[in-house]
Amino acid sequence: MIEWFAWLQVGFAALIGLVSFGFAAMKATPNDYTLIGTVLVGVLLVAQIVVSIVAPFVGNEPTGDPLEFWMYAITAVMMIPAAVIWAVVERRVVSNVILGVVGVSVAVMVARMNEIWFSTSA
Numbered sequence: 001m002i003e004w005f006a007w008l009q010v011g012f013a014a015l016i017g018l019v020s021f022g023f024a025a026m027k028a029t030p031n032d033y034t035l036i037g038t039v040l041v042g043v044l045l046v047a048q049i050v051v052s053i054v055a056p057f058v059g060n061e062p063t064g065d066p067l068e069f070w071m072y073a074i075t076a077v078m079m080i081p082a083a084v085i086w087a088v089v090e091r092r093v094v095s096n097v098i099l100g101v102v103g104v105s106v107a108v109m110v111a112r113m114n115e116i117w118f119s120t121s122a
Helices: 004-026 032-058 064-087 093-117
Strands: none
Touching: 004 032, 004 093, 032 064, 032 093, 064 093
16 A cells, blocks of 8 residues: 555545535535546545555555455445446435545545554554
8 A cells, every 4th residue: 555645545535525515515416526526536446456456565565454454445445336326326416415425435444444554553
């Protein structure tokens, strides 16, 4: 895991979550900003998974519990398509709320993944 990349993901996912909440507050249905933003969060997560698979082979091994790390990663990746499919199928204001919740949740999960990877306790 690359620390700066993880924090970039946290910021971007939180931003997309807040933008989605903003559109929901304006009573707007899901649009390109919220849907494409959420898909980009998913693309960044997939890139993080690739980095997390390669990192131990180049000397950047996790110091925390690998099972916990991978459960967070897999859950975060599964949330993205579920939220996007929901928003595309049910084009109502509540779908933007769902995209917002997923964005903020992914931000928290990536921050936790970063904490697990770089844990200093045994």
